[in-house]
Amino acid sequence: MSYQAIARKYRPETFAQVVGQNHVTGTLRAALRKGKLSHAYLFSGPRGCGKTTVARLLAKAINCHTGAKGDPCGECDVCKAIAKGGYLDVLEIDAASNTGVDNVRELREMAQYSPSSGSSRVFIIDEVHMLSKGAFNALLKILEEPPPQVFFFFATTEPNKIPRTILSRCQRFDFRLLSRDELTGRLNQIAEAEGVKLADSGVRLLVSLAEGSVRDGLSLLDQVIAGAEGEIDEAAVVQAFGLVRSELFLELNEAIIAKDPARALRLVETLASTGQSLDIFSRGVVANFRNLMLLKIDVELASMVDVPPDQVEKLMEQAATFSEQDLLALIDRAGRHFERIHRSSQQRIFLEASLVEYCRFESRILLSDLVRRLETGGRSEGAGNGNGGRQARKPLANSAPNPPVNSTNKSTTNESQPPQESRDTAPPEVLDEPVPGWTKLINLLMESSPRIGSCLMQGMPELDETKGILRVTFAEDMKFQLKNIQAEGGKIQEIASRSLGRELKVVLTLGGKGQTERGHEEIRQKVAPTHMEELEKACRKDQQLGDLVDLMGGKPLPDSDRERWDPPSK
Ligand SMILES: [Zn+2]
Known part of the structure; x- marks a missing residue:
């Protein structure tokens, strides 16, 4: 035949x-x-x-x-x-x-x-x-x-x-592209008719490669059937097309979250030494950031996220540590990097450079936000965002927060605010904290268990002084984050008692407003190990420098970049 x-x-x-x-x-x-x-x-x-x-x-x-x-x-x-x-x-x-x-x-x-x-x-x-x-x-x-x-x-x-x-x-x-379900159904149907065992992980990857084209889906299936023995699972598809295993992207995210470029570079070494395509990997990096963004926006979007089901939880956890603005910026960069890598004969070098850049990535201010602040005379925003009216001038660490996306009417709110009279001299941490010692608690958690720390900081703390209860409330859409750390109550309690200086019972609950995006962003930037405090000190001494840094959302350079920017010695 x-x-x-x-x-x-x-x-x-x-x-x-x-x-x-x-x-x-x-x-x-x-x-x-x-x-x-x-x-x-x-x-x-x-x-x-x-x-x-x-x-x-x-x-x-x-x-x-x-x-x-x-x-x-x-x-x-x-x-x-x-x-x-x-x-x-x-x-x-x-x-x-x-x-x-x-x-x-x-x-x-x-x-x-x-x-x-x-x-x-x-x-x-x-x-x-x-x-x-x-x-x-x-x-x-x-x-x-x-x-x-x-x-x-x-x-x-x-x-x-x-x-x-x-x-x-x-x-x-x-005509339209096929949905994932439609294409999955068609491939499964044909595999069955051909007497081929097609695992869920295998069909998932094939569908993702076909990008909605039934013709591509069928020819991919054809190719993998021709080369595979036994069941067609993710590994078989990965091998047939020289693809990249999806776990590698989880590893990349870990490296970015930990700001650890060495870890990311070892990933490239793994890819290169096992003959996996750097081109396909760098394309996958874009999709990976997109997946994080979807999960960041709404965990309900998990069905649109293109990873094996057993990796979704981990990815959600990682998504929680990024801000939406950061992810948009990362998608943009990764897209441009992919174009360059795709065309280059030196793919490895450009890929390595891009991964280092992601690991050194610092939250950036939005241009629109800057313009808005220039228009309002450089005052920090703070009122009217559901933060309990914390109107005190924010410490420098918060001078470049990423605004929530739906905050277009903020500038009008700000116009009614009185101009900022003077710079605050108190230590910045104390000013902004919803509960005294909260930043320290998150900081300690970030050191010992970044997963718990990054989830907990998305809740809104509230201290019941008389009963000795620290209640942390999570918004409904933070269900996942809450679930993620509920089992860690003992550990949180221990560190909370230490950083708030008294024996505390920690209660984690769902419902209510939870932490605002701005509040989350503020603390996230605070606990990131930067030279922020150093700059803050300088700004408190020098009013003009302070105003300028405040207005522009200035930030210190990471250590690695400092040498580069130092003026030539002669
Ligand atoms: Zn006929």
């Missing part, structure tokens, strides 16, 4: 078998049943999602005499001949290689003759947007007065390149 590519073997033979394009096939079947077909159809949409397949089905349905309910039978001589491409009245033209006006003139002449044996003559023109201007003009002449029983089915990935005169004479259908 000769080998047949899966994509060909399982090409849909009825409209019902076309996955994910019901909005197209439903309408076409109805038109067929009623005998109300248009002379020209335009099928637009991304590559590999069934445009030419549907065009061929439609050509069969028009010419097949035994099919019912608007579907071709797939069995008769006509259907079989069309499937093989040997039916004279159905002509497939690839516009990518036949762009000229001559080809279309030829086609026009053909269209004038009555169909040979079947009842209708069909021209399927793929990538129709590639036709030359002259060719489009020639085509327009036929479309203006189409001979009876002549049909045109155009397929294109770029409908915007088709002249409006042509578009207006076509009925247009937009």
Whole structure:
């Protein structure tokens, strides 16, 4: 038995078998049943999602005499001949290689003759947007007065390149990429029919590689079946395509959170020494930051996150330690880095440089935020964000907080604030703390257990002095963070008692407002080991420096960068 590519073997033979394009096939079947077909159809949409397949089905349905309910039978001589491409009245033209006006003139002449044996003559023109201007003009002449029983089915990935005169004479259908579920279903179905064991982890990765294209999905499956022995799981797919295992991204995140470039660089060494693609890895870095962003925004978005289910929890935990703004900035950088790495002949060096940059990444101020502050005379924001009206001037560490995304009306709130009179001289930590000693507690936790520390800082603390209870409340959407540390109550209690200087009972609860994004951001920046305090001291001494740093959200350089910026010695 000769080998047949899966994509060909399982090409849909009825409209019902076309996955994910019901909005197209439903309408076409109805038109067929009623005998109300248009002379020209335009099928637009991304590559590999069934445009030419549907065009061929439609050509069969028009010419097949035994099919019912608007579907071709797939069995008769006509259907079989069309499937093989040997039916004279159905002509497939690839516009990518036949762009000229001559080809279309030829086609026009053909269209004038009555169909040979079947009842209708069909021209399927793929990538129709590639036709030359002259060719489009020639085509327009036929479309203006189409001979009876002549049909045109155009397929294109770029409908915007088709002249409006042509578009207006076509009925247009937009094809869409397949959802993860649709593609998963299709691949599982075919694997079963082929007698291949396809593990969930394997199909997940294949679906992710196919990016919604059923054609790509099938050819990937084909390739992995050809090379694999036994069950097809993630490892088999990784091996077949020289991919990168998803755990490596968790490891990268750990390195970034720990601000440990050495750890990230060892990752590159692992990739290189095991022959994994640096190109694919650097593309994966972008997707990884995107996954973190989704989980940061809402844990309910986990279904859109493209990692094995057993890694989602860990990823959520990591997402909690980033701010939304940081992740947006990281996505942006990683995207640009990928472009550079992708084109480079020195991929390893550029990849290493990019990973070091992520590990040295410091939260950045938004330009819009800076402009807003310039407009309000450089005053820090603080009121009106649900922080319990903490209006005292914030310490420097908070001078460049990342504002919550939905805070467009803040500047108006600020205008009513009295101007800041003088600089505070008290130690900054004391000023801003919701509970005295809170920063110290988080700091100690970050040192001994960053996971607990980073989760706890997202809760809003409240101290009941008389009962000796430290209550930390988490907002409803912080359910995950709460769950994550609930089992660690004893440890938190011990450190809390130490840093707040008295025996305390710690109660972690869900509900209520929880910590604000700003409050979280403030403490996160405080507990990060920087030279912030040093700069703060200098600013308290020098009013002008303080104002400037405050306004610009200035921050000290990390140690590693200092030498670079020192002025030359001579
Ligand atoms: Zn038929």
